[in-house]
Amino acid sequence: MIGTLSHYSGRSALALGVFYLLLATPIARDWLEASMSRHMLVQMPLLVVIGIIAARLVPGRMQDSLLIRLGGAWPCVIAALFASSYWMLPRALDAALTDPWAEAAKFLSLPFLVGFPLVLAWRRLTLIGRGFVWTNFFSMLAVLGWLYIVAPVRVCNSYLVNDQENAGWYMVIASVLLFFWWLGTLLVGGGVGPDKPDQSGSGRTFA
């Protein structure tokens, strides 16, 4: 059984690595970064998701040991918040398009400073901590979307104003949909997220 799981994890890790490299190919980058919406709402989330899946492939005991070395759940959450906030800045988007070092930093920071630590921290957060992260994320995504919609100037040199407005609207729509998805998971219980009993010891997992 253990051998089967390890084999499965190894194949998953390989597939994940291939996908990561695929995202880094010039063709994928050119297409995803050609529009602000795809750049912010497809490529960047995919990089975060790669970090999330990578962390979930790490054995539980190793995750625990890593979490202890990193100082616990909240430092990981704060690191993820700061790293993700940086990539919300229009200047950071421009830099990623014009400076290869910034692009490399994006490809490294989003999986390893956002997705990976979030999963490590998530295991230790109760619904209050998770809910706080989620509700903050929803409201801030909506506000950021509004900022992009009503900005009186073009905020990114690399993208047109209409692209900026589209990205803003997609963010607002995404925040509303994600909020109702999250609320739905609370209504029907269960939810999604790493398997870890909450502190009440009920053994359930929550979004």
Add this chain to the structure above:
Amino acid sequence: MATYTYTPVPDQGAKAGVLAYLVISCVVLLLMMLFGLLMRMEQAQMISIGALWFYKIMTLHGAGMVGIVALAGAAIMWHFLRQYVDLSTGIFMANLILFLTGVVMILASVLLGDFHAAWTFLFPLPTTSMGMWSPGAAALFMGGLLVIGVGFVLLHLDIARAIISRYGGLGRGLGWPQLFGPDDGNAPPPAVVASTMVTIVNLIGLVVGASILVMMLINVYVPTFEIDALLAKGMIYFFGHVFINAVIYMAVIAVYEILPRYTQRPWKSNKVFLASWTASTIMVMFIFPHHLLMDYAYPKWFLIMGHIIGYLNTFPILIVTGYGAMMIVYRSGIRWDMCSRLLFVSLFGWAVGAMPAFIDGTITVNYVMHNTLWVPGHFHTYLLLGMVAMVFGFMYYLGKPNENAPDSALDVAAFWGFVIGTMGFTMSFLYSGKISAARRYAEHLPEWVPYDKIASYFAMLLIASVLVFIFRFLTRLGLASRDYQRASLARSMAT
């Protein structure tokens, strides 16, 4: 098959945190009532504080009352809910600390910064003060509201966590398996159902509220980031209306929990009860448009939806609760004391107070009534004789010395003073609305002044009665934290 027999439950005393909430609620409630009296006396030309102070006091009165009834409602909800689920005292106290921090910010904004754009902070008024207050004062006010909102988000997340841990999901907290399947009699108790509903709607409302507050904070300092005024109004009223609606749904838990102790009849979560709470969970989020019916620029379907759902939402919980209360009281031999009187009259206040809103929710009526004192007439009845009566009933319940303790003549007089004072005060509002007295005006036309004077006298009677309630509660704080039988047994059971 569900069985509906009464199972006695012990009367638990209040935790120190609940008492802290209630004591702060008493002090702030009294202060806000005095502010309200000052405004009515100003309109009645009995005093002269000037327009600036009128609007500053109006801003404090509005924000303070919304906040403090939410705090008192949260205390009731937390007190009873913790008897069914495992709530965090730390989060409960964190909410109180954040609340007080927000209150200090709001007080500083109004008293030191002269902010007086009303608690509704409608865009673009906070940012276009014409020099009457600074952007910093506006930011401090909205920042204060944001801090208070964050505290309530934490409180509701903790409640959600506890309900999910105990029942397996918020849907189960609303009793959906029993509502949509066979009623096995194991539906969550009414306190859990009501808390689940409040948690769902308040989490949605607070996230929307936080979003518009942050947008307006950005706009204060970078006005070129313009906000669509209609969007802002919609978001503010969605948040504000859901939040103020939720307070009575928190406080009504006192009725569900305490009245059955007096009558020894159970208040069970049957299918009708569960259906009404589920229906209101959805509808309470769509009734706010009755505040927007005068904004013709909104899409017509949106306003019609507000009209229809406003009609529909008036009834489910109100009827189920009012009818339920009458059924458990009818021929129960209940012994009336201050607690049971206040809780019972609160249902009358709730029902009567909802009616003016029902009428105002009619588009053609709304065009001529909404900006008159008719609307304050509605929410003062609903909150004072409904929600606040539940809070005082709960306070009397906590402080009752023993199950057979008689009420003093002063308390009984205060009860009638409270009822008559509130009715007179709110009827003056409603009648002023009928004669087209505009709301939010510091100065009134001579024709309106007599009703302002009548309202002021009734408000004085009301405040004097509330002083008795508060004094009685504060003198019985020591009893309030102890566990013992409080409710007087019904005569039919006791004999």
